Amino acid sequence: xxxxxxxxxxxxxxxxxxxxxxxxxxxxxxxxxxxxxxxxxxxxxxxxxxxxxxxxxxxxxxxxxxxxxxxxxxxxxxxxxxxxxxxxxxxxxxxxx
Amino acid sequence: xxxxxxxxxxxxxxxxxxxxxxxxxxxxxxxxxxxxxxxxxxxxxxxxxxxxxxxxxxxxxxxxxxxxxxxxxxxxxxxxxxxxxxxxxxxxxxxxxxxxxxxxxxxxxxxxxxxxxxxxxxxxxxxxxxxxxxxxxxxxxxxxxxxxxxxxxxxxxxxxxxxxxxxxxxxxxxxxxxxxxxxxxxxxxxxxxxxxxxxxxxxxxxxxxxxxxxxxx
Numbered sequence: 001x002x003x004x005x006x007x008x009x010x011x012x013x014x015x016x017x018x019x020x021x022x023x024x025x026x027x028x029x030x031x032x033x034x035x036x037x038x039x040x041x042x043x044x045x046x047x048x049x050x051x052x053x054x055x056x057x058x059x060x061x062x063x064x065x066x067x068x069x070x071x072x073x074x075x076x077x078x079x080x081x082x083x084x085x086x087x088x089x090x091x092x093x094x095x096x097x
Numbered sequence: 098x099x100x101x102x103x104x105x106x107x108x109x110x111x112x113x114x115x116x117x118x119x120x121x122x123x124x125x126x127x128x129x130x131x132x133x134x135x136x137x138x139x140x141x142x143x144x145x146x147x148x149x150x151x152x153x154x155x156x157x158x159x160x161x162x163x164x165x166x167x168x169x170x171x172x173x174x175x176x177x178x179x180x181x182x183x184x185x186x187x188x189x190x191x192x193x194x195x196x197x198x199x200x201x202x203x204x205x206x207x208x209x210x211x212x213x214x215x216x217x218x219x220x221x222x223x224x225x226x227x228x229x230x231x232x233x234x235x236x237x238x239x240x241x242x243x244x245x246x247x248x249x250x251x252x253x254x255x256x257x258x259x260x261x262x263x264x265x266x267x268x269x270x271x272x273x274x275x276x277x278x279x280x281x282x283x284x285x286x287x288x289x290x291x292x293x294x295x296x297x298x299x300x301x302x303x304x305x306x307x308x309x310x311x312x313x314x
Contacts, residue, residue: 067234089163
């Protein structure tokens with residue numbers, strides 16, 4: 001049996017209106033993702049997420065963005081940079097004195 | 098102060114007996130060339146990486162790193178020893194890099210409000226705009242492409258946001274260190290970082306959509 005095709009209506013938010021997607025994304029997502037949120041508030045957002053595929057997808061893409069940014073870090077540092085910098089400072093300060 | 102140093106003094110420092118930043122500062126103030134070499138060894142990679150984040154060019158980042166240490170050496174007498182050295186020094190590095198960036202090209206940035214997620218009037222998300230994000234970052238080729246675009250999108254952010262996201266998410270510096278370096282409160286730091294992340298995420302979603310449409314056709 002082929003997998004049931006998801007209809008657009010099923011991809012919409014069905015969460016209770018006390019927590020909107022906007023509040024979750026714009027105001028609460030940082031602390032939710034970082035785990036720096038009071039438990040009661042976290043539970044409230046978890047309830048929203050359980051009924052809101054767009055917010056689940058948004059959280060997923062927010063985390064994917066973070067992963068992408070961390071991948072920028074391993075950049076080759078020029079192996080002779082420390083010596084070059086030292087010689088540069090030495091030359092400039094030699095001229096000054 | 099005369100600087101004359103042996104090859105040994107710019108080699109890797111012995112961590113087990115590593116002096117504190119403040120020890121090195123005091124010795125540099127007193128004219129100790131070995132201390133300067135140790136300071137360069139300790140911080141050159143971080144200064145280079147921070148500079149690269151602003152300048153996005155290896156040659157400029159290298160020159161900015163040189164200028165940063167020259168400024169350190171010349172201005173070390175103005176450093177207030179009751180403050181943390183790294184935050185003072187990172188500000189020196191940021192200022193050097195931005196000064197070079199201004200000479201090289203006009204600052205082109207977009208408003209932080211320009212690329213944010215869109216919501217309907219009832220506060221719900223308007224659409225799923227990047228449903229395959231986690232799949233994309235697991236694929237080596239698309240992850241490389243996304244990283245290149247992300248770097249570009251960080252570059253278009255206003256400075257206040259660019260510094261925060263580069264230091265937090267690329268350099269992975271602790272929040273308290275970043276807040277202190279940039280003289281921000283922790284809530285202001287969190288707010289800026291979140292806005293910057295939303296911007297980069299939104300831009301990545303925008304460029305990922307055409308790719309998906311092409312793949313589907």
